[in-house]
Amino acid sequence: MAEADRRTIAEGNISGIELMRAAGSAITAEILARYPCPLAHILCGPGNNGGDGYVVARLLAQAGVPVKIWASAPPRESSDAAIAAAEAEAIAAPLAELSVEPGALVVDALYGAGLSKPLGSLEEAAFAKLHDAGAIIVAVDLPSGVSGDSGAVLGAAPTATLTVTFARKKPAHLLLPGKVLCGEVVVADIGIPDQIVEGLNVACFENDVRLWGAQFPKAAVDAHKYRRGHVGVFSAGPSATGAARLSAMAAARAGAGAVTLLSPANALAINAAHLTSIILRRSDGLPEAVEFLEARKPDALVYGPGLGPHPETGRFAVHLLNAARGLVGHIVLDADGLTASAPFAAELFAAAREKDASSLVLTPHEGEFGRLFPAIAADKSLSKLEKSRKAAAEANAIVLYKGADTVVAAPDGRASISTNGTPLLATAGSGDVLSGIVAALLAQKMPPFEAASAAVWLHAEAARRFGPGLIAEDLPMALLPALRALDAQLA
Numbered sequence: 312m313a314e315a316d317r318r319t320i321a322e323g324n325i326s327g328i329e330l331m332r333a334a335g336s337a338i339t340a341e342i343l344a345r346y347p348c349p350l351a352h353i354l355c356g357p358g359n360n361g362g363d364g365y366v367v368a369r370l371l372a373q374a375g376v377p378v379k380i381w382a383s384a385p386p387r388e389s390s391d392a393a394i395a396a397a398e399a400e401a402i403a404a405p406l407a408e409l410s411v412e413p414g415a416l417v418v419d420a421l422y423g424a425g426l427s428k429p430l431g432s433l434e435e436a437a438f439a440k441l442h443d444a445g446a447i448i449v450a451v452d453l454p455s456g457v458s459g460d461s462g463a464v465l466g467a468a469p470t471a472t473l474t475v476t477f478a479r480k481k482p483a484h485l486l487l488p489g490k491v492l493c494g495e496v497v498v499a500d501i502g503i504p505d506q507i508v509e510g511l512n513v514a515c516f517e518n519d520v521r522l523w524g525a526q527f528p529k530a531a532v533d534a535h536k537y538r539r540g541h542v543g544v545f546s547a548g549p550s551a552t553g554a555a556r557l558s559a560m561a562a563a564r565a566g567a568g569a570v571t572l573l574s575p576a577n578a579l580a581i582n583a584a585h586l587t588s589i590i591l592r593r594s595d596g597l598p599e600a601v602e603f604l605e606a607r608k609p610d611a612l613v614y615g616p617g618l619g620p621h622p623e624t625g626r627f628a629v630h631l632l633n634a635a636r637g638l639v640g641h642i643v644l645d646a647d648g649l650t651a652s653a654p655f656a657a658e659l660f661a662a663a664r665e666k667d668a669s670s671l672v673l674t675p676h677e678g679e680f681g682r683l684f685p686a687i688a689a690d691k692s693l694s695k696l697e698k699s700r701k702a703a704a705e706a707n708a709i710v711l712y713k714g715a716d717t718v719v720a721a722p723d724g725r726a727s728i729s730t731n732g733t734p735l736l737a738t739a740g741s742g743d744v745l746s747g748i749v750a751a752l753l754a755q756k757m758p759p760f761e762a763a764s765a766a767v768w769l770h771a772e773a774a775r776r777f778g779p780g781l782i783a784e785d786l787p788m789a790l791l792p793a794l795r796a797l798d799a800q801l802a
């Protein structure tokens with residue numbers, strides 16, 4: 312966003328101090344609309360974040376609210392922040408002497424996009440006082456100490472009730488722990504033209520309908536079941552068949568025209584007892600699986616749920632990817648399929664690069680990610696966003712890195728971050744459902760990055776609409792109201 316600022320100013324549309332005044336005005340409007348303010352404390356740093364704080368101080372005072380300013384350092388000389396501080400016509404007290412009343416309103420304008428190192432004891436002590444006083448904290452751009460690119464805390468950071476940012480959200484507003492520390496996030500329009508933000512070729516997006524709605528499958532008038540996409544799901548043996556059935560049911564509910572469950576012979580009877588519209592086919596090893604691929608050319612496969620983290624599962628995944636070349640559009644590798652592939656990761660990723668290889672979607676949670684990409688996972692300097700992107704590039708796959716802030720990353724660097732996640736999804740089998748939804752959208756010709764992003768969104772939306780008490784068995788059916796609402800929105 313600093314680049315967007317620079318370009319806006321360079322194009323002569325608006326000067327730096329005008330942008331700062333607009334930012335301060337937007338924050339002040341939010342404060343006055345929400346909080347009764349007998350008194351406000353403004354914490355100001357030396358840069359433009361502090362400059363925004365000085366504008367807020369002036370505007371709140373003009374609105375009749377007494378303000379106290381506490382500065383960690385004076386504004387940089389001859390800067391816009393220095394102009395804003397002069398306009399505020401108030402004397403700042405040293406941050407070290409900070410003292411606030413219980414429940415006080417505090418504007419945190421210490422550091423924002425320019426955070427360059429971990430915060431020290433001065434800020435940490437101030438945040439402890441705010442915490443003890445139960446202060447309502449309004450953060451300017453970001454809670455100070457939260458890194459804008461990663462959402463990580465450098466040294467210390469306060470927990471804000473509200474964060475007002477400008478033009479667009481940054482990764483820190485969406486990624487943990489930043490997401491939680493921001494509280495509610497309001498994006499204020501301060502006059503940075505849309506075309507300047509879009510001209511930055513930003514490749515990281517909030518995962519919502521605007522990102523993938525245009526590619527979301529619509530049933531064609533002349534659709535027949537195989538044109539609506541055929542998904543194949545591999546089932547485990549008799550003691551662990553449920554995971555694959557959850558995936559298969561979800562694929563069917565998410566719009567796949569046909570779903571085949573590939574079951575070992577010894578689990579056929581169990582699977583048959585639980586299935587009606589899902590096609591059941593015997594598949595006891597690679598030759599039978601390949602027979603199916605050659606005969607039916609399914610659009611997408613799900614491999615992994617319930618299969619067990621044995622080496623054979625991993626070896627089979629590599630063989631499957633090789634055998635599927637030219638026959639299958641996409642393979643979703645999930646759960647045990649990921650864990651078991653870890654020793655064969657290099658072969659798997661090489662197979663994903665072969666000509667005509669099926670596109671690969673990997674859906675790890677944190678533990679599976681660590682097993683499949685140990686070096687990337689261990690690199691503490693990387694954010695979840697950067698880890699996902701590096702993994703996608705290494706594997707030449709879409710990486711859907713699950714969690715409360717699920718990231719979907721593509722090998723070309725595009726990434727989406729989920730904002731509608733819900734703890735309701737922390738239930739056994741929920742991931743199996745997600746892999747079925749991904750496969751169904753892929754099978755309906757949605758491009759992989761968009762399909763994976765849309766699946767994450769739909770999965771969470773279904774859970775939210777269902778509410779408490781949700782178990783994975785409910786999720787395929789719970790997709791229906793979410794799909795109906797989406798359909799109406801896209802109509």
Ligand SMILES: NC(=O)C1=CN([C@@H]2O[C@H](COP(=O)(O)OP(=O)(O)OC[C@H]3O[C@@H](n4cnc5c(N)ncnc54)[C@H](OP(=O)(O)O)[C@@H]3O)[C@@H](O)[C@H]2O)[C@@H](O)CC1
Pocket residue numbers: 312313315316330331334356357358359360361362363387421422423424425426427428429430431451452453477478501503
């Ligand atoms: N983008 C937009 O659309 C708009 C952005 N605007 C606003 O500008 C903000 C970005 O401003 P900014 O670039 O001046 O950076 P900012 O966050 O004030 O910090 C830099 C100063 O802090 C210092 N410093 C850093 N870390 C430190 C530490 N740990 N401990 C101690 N000191 C530390 C750092 O020192 P240095 O690194 O130079 O040693 C430097 O002096 C942005 O967040 C938004 O609020 C609006 O005004 C207009 C529209």
Ligand SMILES: [K+]
Pocket residue numbers: 360419420421422423450451452453454455
């Ligand atoms: K801040």
